[in-house]
Amino acid sequence: MTEKNVIQTVHDTLWEAMVADERVVVLGEDVGARGGVFRATAGFLEAFGERRVIDTPLAESAIVGVAIGMALHGLLPVAEIQFADFIHPAFDQLVSEAARIRYRSNGDWGVPLVVRAPYGGGVHGALYHSQSVEAFFGHVPGLKVVAPSTPYDVKGLLLAAINDPDPVLFLEHKKTYRLVKGEVPDEPYELPIGRADVKREGTDLTVVSYGLMLHYCLEAAARLQEDEGFSAEVVDLRTIAPLDRETVLASVRKTGKAMVVYEDNLTYGVGAEVAALIAEEAMFDLDAPVVRVAGPDIPAMPFATPLEHFYLPDAERIYERMRELAKF
Amino acid sequence: MATRVEARAAPRHRSLGLTDQDVLAMYRVMLTARLCDEAQFRLNRQGKAPFVVPVSGHEGCQVGSVWPFQRGKDVLVPYYRDMAVCLAAGFTPRDVFLGVFAKRDDPSSGGRQMPAHWSSRRLGIVTQSSPIATQVPHAAGIAYAIKYLGEDAVVGCWFGDGATSEGDWHEGLNFSGIHKLPVVWFCENNQYAISVPLSKQMAVKDVAVRAEGYGLEGVVVDGNDVLACYEAARRAVDKARAGGGPTLIEMKTYRFHPHTSDDDDRTYRSREEVEAWKRRDPILLFGAYLKEAGLLDEEGIERLRSEVKAEVDAAVDEAWNAPDPEPESALRHVFAESREGFRPVRWSRA
Numbered sequence: 001m002t003e004k005n006v007i008q009t010v011h012d013t014l015w016e017a018m019v020a021d022e023r024v025v026v027l028g029e030d031v032g033a034r035g036g037v038f039r040a041t042a043g044f045l046e047a048f049g050e051r052r053v054i055d056t057p058l059a060e061s062a063i064v065g066v067a068i069g070m071a072l073h074g075l076l077p078v079a080e081i082q083f084a085d086f087i088h089p090a091f092d093q094l095v096s097e098a099a100r101i102r103y104r105s106n107g108d109w110g111v112p113l114v115v116r117a118p119y120g121g122g123v124h125g126a127l128y129h130s131q132s133v134e135a136f137f138g139h140v141p142g143l144k145v146v147a148p149s150t151p152y153d154v155k156g157l158l159l160a161a162i163n164d165p166d167p168v169l170f171l172e173h174k175k176t177y178r179l180v181k182g183e184v185p186d187e188p189y190e191l192p193i194g195r196a197d198v199k200r201e202g203t204d205l206t207v208v209s210y211g212l213m214l215h216y217c218l219e220a221a222a223r224l225q226e227d228e229g230f231s232a233e234v235v236d237l238r239t240i241a242p243l244d245r246e247t248v249l250a251s252v253r254k255t256g257k258a259m260v261v262y263e264d265n266l267t268y269g270v271g272a273e274v275a276a277l278i279a280e281e282a283m284f285d286l287d288a289p290v291v292r293v294a295g296p297d298i299p300a301m302p303f304a305t306p307l308e309h310f311y312l313p314d315a316e317r318i319y320e321r322m323r324e325l326a327k328f
Numbered sequence: 329m330a331t332r333v334e335a336r337a338a339p340r341h342r343s344l345g346l347t348d349q350d351v352l353a354m355y356r357v358m359l360t361a362r363l364c365d366e367a368q369f370r371l372n373r374q375g376k377a378p379f380v381v382p383v384s385g386h387e388g389c390q391v392g393s394v395w396p397f398q399r400g401k402d403v404l405v406p407y408y409r410d411m412a413v414c415l416a417a418g419f420t421p422r423d424v425f426l427g428v429f430a431k432r433d434d435p436s437s438g439g440r441q442m443p444a445h446w447s448s449r450r451l452g453i454v455t456q457s458s459p460i461a462t463q464v465p466h467a468a469g470i471a472y473a474i475k476y477l478g479e480d481a482v483v484g485c486w487f488g489d490g491a492t493s494e495g496d497w498h499e500g501l502n503f504s505g506i507h508k509l510p511v512v513w514f515c516e517n518n519q520y521a522i523s524v525p526l527s528k529q530m531a532v533k534d535v536a537v538r539a540e541g542y543g544l545e546g547v548v549v550d551g552n553d554v555l556a557c558y559e560a561a562r563r564a565v566d567k568a569r570a571g572g573g574p575t576l577i578e579m580k581t582y583r584f585h586p587h588t589s590d591d592d593d594r595t596y597r598s599r600e601e602v603e604a605w606k607r608r609d610p611i612l613l614f615g616a617y618l619k620e621a622g623l624l625d626e627e628g629i630e631r632l633r634s635e636v637k638a639e640v641d642a643a644v645d646e647a648w649n650a651p652d653p654e655p656e657s658a659l660r661h662v663f664a665e666s667r668e669g670f671r672p673v674r675w676s677r678a
Binding site for chain 1: 403434436437438440441445447448449454455457459462464465466467468469470471472473474476477495496499500502503506660661662663664665667669670672673674675676
């Protein structure tokens with residue numbers, strides 16, 4: 001066990017994967033000489049050489065498209081999109097190609113591809129370095145979308161993603177990179193993609209979240225217990241798609257109250273899917289309407305501090321909504 | 329007459345290293361594609377085939393360009409016009425019509441995709457989609473993997489002139505040039521992206537000049553001259569296999585039919601223009617060459633035509649009577665159903 005932050009865990013896990021299997025290569029903008037703008041691949045070029053650590057032209061569609069080709073021919077590429085905000089030129093390659101290649105070839109071809117993308121806000125990233133893109137891709141069958149929130153989950157899920165025969169979009173919340181630390185086993189291990197994790201057990205209400213918000217939810221839940229004596233269960237989705245319906249439903253059936261917290265825009269987001277699932281499957285277990293706490297429906301997170309704070313839910317705001325729901 | 333034939337025609341294919349059997353086989357594939365095309369349009373008009381993608385006019389450039397590739401080793405990344413590429417690579421007329429009728433055993437997709445979206449892992453043909461030029465970065469990535477793994481294979485990637493306007497086309501060729509990858513890029517320039525003529529697609533006369541921008545060699549050939557296409561492709565494939573990097577080959581040709589069975593080309597092309605190109609039909613030209621070379625006479629051509637036609641007709645019947653996909657099978661193959669065919673990573677301590 002070693003205590004690490006999220007970005008160090010990403011770095012070390014990728015390193016482990018590169019050492020374990022020569023089929024693993026990394027490619028993206030500035031992943032080589034610069035070692036990645038967040039230093040996820042620092043030292044890789046020196047250790048593994050430029051054949052395996054590929055500084056690509058500034059062309060996101062080609063980063064994903066070329067990686068698809070590599071995956072079709074026996075490699076296990078891990079492509080980096082520098083910021084999730086820049087993934088949109090590669091939307092077609094992810095949605096129309098990577099996600100459909102197995103389906104459209106009737107199972108003949110497969111794409112064992114990982115695309116890593118730092119996402120999320122709270123870092124003064126403004127409109128184009130703060131975006132949450134999970135809802136776009138969570139909507140696409142054939143694509144797995146993973147968004148871990150702790151170093152332990154990052155390692156287990158990243159190794160599982162690299163060892164998965166299908167394409168995985170691996171979303172790393174960039175504010176957690178240096179903010180969140182945790183114990184990480186030194187030996188390799190995989191965690192199942194598609195399985196949520198109960199990060200805090202409770203009996204009075206269920207809070208479903210992921211990424212940075214998960215940590216704010218845990219903070220709010222601790223305070224709710226202390227101040228008001230309400231016991232909140234906090235479910236970390238970890239995987240956005242395919243969604244772990246069982247874990248969410250089991251928790252809601254136990255507590256009878258549900259809240260979904262995410263920093264993406266409110267409408268048509270992960271909250272809508274989770275709320276619909278609960279409405280369809282656990283309606284009669286509910287003692288209160290499902291609550292969504294999310295970013296407002298404005299095009300983006302603005303730069304100025306007061307504007308950014310206005311956008312991003314924090315522990316205080318989440319606490320207030322949890323208290324309301326608990327007292328309902 | 330006979331002396332003239334011996335004097336000039338015969339040596340051309342032999343000087344390219346092709347045997348008499350080779351050129352007869354090439355001609356047969358071209359003819360097979362043409363007759364499959366005629367049959368699928370007939371079936372379309374009869375209401376038996378909802379949508380077909382024609383190949384007629386492109387048979388020469390397709391067969392000539394694919395011929396130097398080695399089956400079982402090289403990787404082919406075609407687009408939807410490439411029926412003759414796939415027939416040369418091992419598709420049968422039955423395979424073609426299983427796709428046309430969207431049958432369970434359609435090798436490309438089991439009836440999931442529109443017809444002419446070719447795929448067969450066994451034959452080294454990579455699955456493609458409908459959005460244009462998306463296969464170009466894939467071909468570059470496959471070529472990167474080939475080079476990385478130290479294999480002796482070459483990738484062939486085909487597309488139309490329309491594809492060269494797409495960002496993916498630029499990004500893929502650029503990547504191939506930077507890494508000097510074993511890939512040959514084939515542009516089947518038929519002068520139109522559906523209805524948009526070349527003059528409204530690009531301000532240059534030849535697609536091939538763009539190669540310079542990527543550090544590649546660019547070549548222009550007569551796409552209706554199968555041997556010219558073969559010669560250019562052979563040289564590029566050999567060069568790629570020897571580590572000499574990619575080549576862009578522009579094969580100037582023409583499609584005789586509308587873009588697809590849903591298009592009406594009378595809205596954008598004159599009948600005179602189409603007729604003029606039909607006089608340069610690659611099958612007519614190659615037939616004339618084979619006659620001149622003394623390998624076939626008119627009677628031989630007719631015999632071959634009826635033989636291939638019988639084969640195509642039988643394939644149509646067989647495919648028509650083949651089973652449809654099971655409705656619930658639509659749910660399959662979203663993700664891998666097993667780990668079979670995927671070699672997992674064996675983790676070890678770093």
